[in-house]
Amino acid sequence: MTAARLLARTVRGIESLAAQEIRSLGAVHHTAHREVWWTCARPGPEVLDLRCADDVFLVAATVAGIGHTRADLRLLAKAVATLDAGHVTARRAAFGVFDRPSTVDVSASFLGRRNYTRYDLEDTVGEPLAAALGLAYHSRRDGKPAPPGLSWRLTVTDDRAVLALRIAPKPLHRRDYRRATRPGALHPPLAAAMLRVADPPPGARLLDPFCGTGTIPIEADLPLTAIGTDADPSAIAAATVNGRGSRVAWAVADAGRLPFPAGGIDVVVGNPPWNRQVRPAGALARRPHRFWHELTRVLSPTGRAVLLLPDADHHLAQAERAGLATTDRRPVSLFGAHPEIVTVTPAPTRR
Numbered sequence: 106m107t108a109a110r111l112l113a114r115t116v117r118g119i120e121s122l123a124a125q126e127i128r129s130l131g132a133v134h135h136t137a138h139r140e141v142w143w144t145c146a147r148p149g150p151e152v153l154d155l156r157c158a159d160d161v162f163l164v165a166a167t168v169a170g171i172g173h174t175r176a177d178l179r180l181l182a183k184a185v186a187t188l189d190a191g192h193v194t195a196r197r198a199a200f201g202v203f204d205r206p207s208t209v210d211v212s213a214s215f216l217g218r219r220n221y222t223r224y225d226l227e228d229t230v231g232e233p234l235a236a237a238l239g240l241a242y243h244s245r246r247d248g249k250p251a252p253p254g255l256s257w258r259l260t261v262t263d264d265r266a267v268l269a270l271r272i273a274p275k276p277l278h279r280r281d282y283r284r285a286t287r288p289g290a291l292h293p294p295l296a297a298a299m300l301r302v303a304d305p306p307p308g309a310r311l312l313d314p315f316c317g318t319g320t321i322p323i324e325a326d327l328p329l330t331a332i333g334t335d336a337d338p339s340a341i342a343a344a345t346v347n348g349r350g351s352r353v354a355w356a357v358a359d360a361g362r363l364p365f366p367a368g369g370i371d372v373v374v375g376n377p378p379w380n381r382q383v384r385p386a387g388a389l390a391r392r393p394h395r396f397w398h399e400l401t402r403v404l405s406p407t408g409r410a411v412l413l414l415p416d417a418d419h420h421l422a423q424a425e426r427a428g429l430a431t432t433d434r435r436p437v438s439l440f441g442a443h444p445e446i447v448t449v450t451p452a453p454t455r456r
């Protein structure tokens with residue numbers, strides 16, 4: 106099987122973590138805004154097991170000279186006319202994908218002012234691609250969601266267009282385990298990236314004290330003891346549904362009064378309820394800083410916590426007052442919000 110030129114799309118801010126994961130499967134050429142460009146020497150189904158990528162695409166064509174006028178779209182149409190779309194599509198089989206889609210859809214985006222819309226871009230390439238493949242074309246112009254089919258992605262940056270084909274039948278970030286969801290449920294690739302930052306050693310005791318639907322402990326999927334707790338019994342019910350078949354232990358517990366002995370946890374990973382969608386409840390409703398004292402108490406002296414924090418300066422000041430030291434900060438952008446993945450450890454004086 107010949108090498109494949111691939112493009113992984115990620116959440117903004119975790120490109121380098123996705124690249125780190127991808128290096129186990131191929132050679133990374135470069136990362137860009139929400140992108141990792143790489144070559145996979147031996148394409149196989151394991152590419153679709155990548156956890157930190159939102160999605161992975163086969164690069165089909167790059168086209169230069171796409172300026173801001175509608176006349177430039179002719180260059181794109183020409184590039185599609187010379188593309189062997191059947192060959193590109195058939196390459197998905199090397200990754201273990203053997204579906205028989207009946208429609209083609211295209212999702213386009215561009216940077217900068219242009220005299221055309223994303224729908225003009227999509228239809229310019231989508232109609233001839235569908236015709237070449239003998240399939241129906243689904244235009245997004247009327248706002249109807251695309252049915253499951255062959256999904257192409259077109260991005261135009263400066264004067265360069267990249268046309269790529271999604272390998273999997275659905276985006277990689279859409280996990281099969283997520284049967285139950287709730288407001289504030291974490292984007293799974295972001296959970297995977299946080300676990301990569303935490304890097305729990307085999308056998309570690311890992312706790313998510315705000316587990317909600319269970320995303321983080323389920324993503325952990327490592328030879329470790331994973332525990333998910335949440336103050337809300339309905340969150341634990343959702344996590345139990347999602348975690349069916351996993352080895353995670355779930356329990357109702359208030360993160361202001363954790364049911365663990367001092368020093369009993371090696372790694373904490375979580376996104377606390379300090380965002381727009383979910384507010385702190387129980388012991389943290391009036392005194393959210395109690396969490397930092399509990400965290401300081403339950404972490405082993407060599408332990409660490411990796412947390413997703415909005416307004417990180419404010420929360421880290423409280424963490425430091427409770428005896429924790431900040432060792433790493435990584436800003437991310439997700440659905441218009443700009444939280445940070447932060448790592449805190451027991452301050453050296455405590456160890």
Ligand SMILES: C[S@@+](CC[C@H](N)C(=O)[O-])C[C@H]1O[C@@H](n2cnc3c(N)ncnc32)[C@H](O)[C@@H]1O
Nearest residue numbers: 289290291315317318320336337359360385386
């Ligand atoms: C942002 S959500 C976490 C989402 C979770 N990571 C997921 O993927 O579904 C925050 C969670 O904190 C929980 N919570 C609120 N106050 C709490 C407290 N005092 N102790 C423990 N959990 C609490 C909420 O019930 C909610 O499930």
